[in-house]
Amino acid sequence: xxxxxxxxxxxxxxxxxxxxxxxxxxxxxxxxxxxxxxxxxxxxxxxxxxxxxxxxxxxxxxxxxxxxxxxxxxxxxxxxxxxxxxxxxxxxxxxxxxxxxxxxxxxx
Amino acid sequence: xxxxxxxxxxxxxxxxxxxxxxxxxxxxxxxxxxxxxxxxxxxxxxxxxxxxxxxxxxxxxxxxxxxxxxxxxxxxxxxxxxxxxxxxxxxxxxxxxxxxxxxxxxxxxxxxxxxxxxxxxxxxxxxxxxxxxxxxxxxxxxxxxxxxxxxxxxxxxxxxxxxxxxxxxxxxxxxxxxxxxxxxxxxxxxxxxxxxxxxxxxxxxxxxxxxxxxxxxxxxxxxxxxxxxxxxxxxxxxxxxxxxxxxxxxxxxxxxxxxxxxxxxxxxxxxxxxxxxxxxxxx
Numbered sequence: 051x052x053x054x055x056x057x058x059x060x061x062x063x064x065x066x067x068x069x070x071x072x073x074x075x076x077x078x079x080x081x082x083x084x085x086x087x088x089x090x091x092x093x094x095x096x097x098x099x100x101x102x103x104x105x106x107x108x109x110x111x112x113x114x115x116x117x118x119x120x121x122x123x124x125x126x127x128x129x130x131x132x133x134x135x136x137x138x139x140x141x142x143x144x145x146x147x148x149x150x151x152x153x154x155x156x157x158x
Numbered sequence: 159x160x161x162x163x164x165x166x167x168x169x170x171x172x173x174x175x176x177x178x179x180x181x182x183x184x185x186x187x188x189x190x191x192x193x194x195x196x197x198x199x200x201x202x203x204x205x206x207x208x209x210x211x212x213x214x215x216x217x218x219x220x221x222x223x224x225x226x227x228x229x230x231x232x233x234x235x236x237x238x239x240x241x242x243x244x245x246x247x248x249x250x251x252x253x254x255x256x257x258x259x260x261x262x263x264x265x266x267x268x269x270x271x272x273x274x275x276x277x278x279x280x281x282x283x284x285x286x287x288x289x290x291x292x293x294x295x296x297x298x299x300x301x302x303x304x305x306x307x308x309x310x311x312x313x314x315x316x317x318x319x320x321x322x323x324x325x326x327x328x329x330x331x332x333x334x335x336x337x338x339x340x341x342x343x344x345x346x347x348x349x350x351x352x353x354x355x356x357x358x359x360x361x362x363x364x365x366x367x368x369x370x371x372x373x374x375x376x377x378x379x380x381x382x383x384x385x386x387x388x389x390x391x392x393x394x395x396x397x398x399x400x401x402x403x404x405x406x407x408x409x410x411x412x413x414x415x416x417x418x419x420x421x422x423x424x425x426x427x428x429x430x431x432x433x434x435x436x437x438x439x440x441x
Contacts (some may be wrong), residue, residue, distance in 0.1 A: 056437050057436040057437055057438055063437070064433060090354055091331040091332075093329075094329065142433055143430045145415050146415040146417045146429070147415055148415050149392075153429075158354060
């Protein structure tokens with residue numbers, strides 16, 4: 051089977067990921083659903099609506115999505131993305147701070 | 159015994175009513191009407207305390223969230239309790255709608271008492287202590303975009319009775335100076351040191367990409383679609399690489415740093431995404 055690629059909504063990547071680690075914790079949905087990342091200065095969030103057949107898991111600060119049906123990722127300033135059924139890792143993009151001289155996750 | 163019929167689908171009229179009620183609640187909080195009703199505040203607070211089997215507390219009415227935090231002597235790490243129309247209008251509007259279309263709630267919920275607190279008291283948020291309830295009244299000034307984002311190019315986007323307020327551009331919380339300084343007087347170099355990507359976006363929007371490019375002596379190293387790899391003058395004797403990109407969903411420019419020595423857009427994107435392949439879908 052061809053390896054599934056990844057989906058990108060602004061500064062987050064949702065990557066097909068088969069190896070869900072042991073001892074992940076289930077993350078409960080908030081009023082906004084499962085929040086993948088939330089912006090510090092806007093409160094805008096990449097989120098998946100709470101529906102049956104979606105598990106949202108976390109381990110060591112990394113989020114994983116296991117969905118038996120397609121799930122829709124929304125954000126206030128990006129068009130929605132529908133991810134197929136599967137298992138996924140959520141990761142943020144990085145940028146380089148030329149003053150601190152270090153790479154870091156993009157903060158929004 | 160009454161028969162109940164499960165609602166499977168809303169009629170067009172009910173759908174419209176839901177939107178109308180949601181707008182009513184939103185407007186009540188964010189219209190700039192800072193009136194309040196002491197009697198309704200007392201009724202609502204007593205109701206909340208009764209749920210916890212607590213006696214009727216002293217009530218301190220505060221003019222802003224900041225004044226409330228000071229009056230309640232909040233310590234670092236402590237937060238307000240949020241209960242009030244500022245944070246609870248959304249879900250309360252939903253239940254109000256349900257009730258208005260005929261759904262009956264368990265009387266023990268005392269929904270009407272809660273709804274009246276949210277809709278009639280004028281309380282935006284609270285800090286509830288055992289013997290005293292601090293309540294903050296609604297903001298007296300709110301400016302938003304047509305999409306509902308807090309936004310004011312000429313002053314505070316949200317302001318309170320005591321003069322406290324916050325500055326926002328397109329929903330992004332920013333410093334007063336970015337809003338109140340005329341665009342032509344802002345040094346584009348502030349863009350380079352700003353750590354937050356959304357704030358950088360608003361700096362670009364206000365100052366203008368053309369002026370940033372001119373002021374920072376930008377040289378285009380590579381271009382690919384809506385991406386440009388720029389070499390910008392850091393104003394400290396160094397020139398460094400930045401990726402300029404367009405948010406394809408809302409058509410707004412962003413700039414992010416990439417490591418020194420990056421020479422192509424592809425290499426910049428590989429660094430940014432931590433992988434070489436392009437996404438299946440990008441929004």
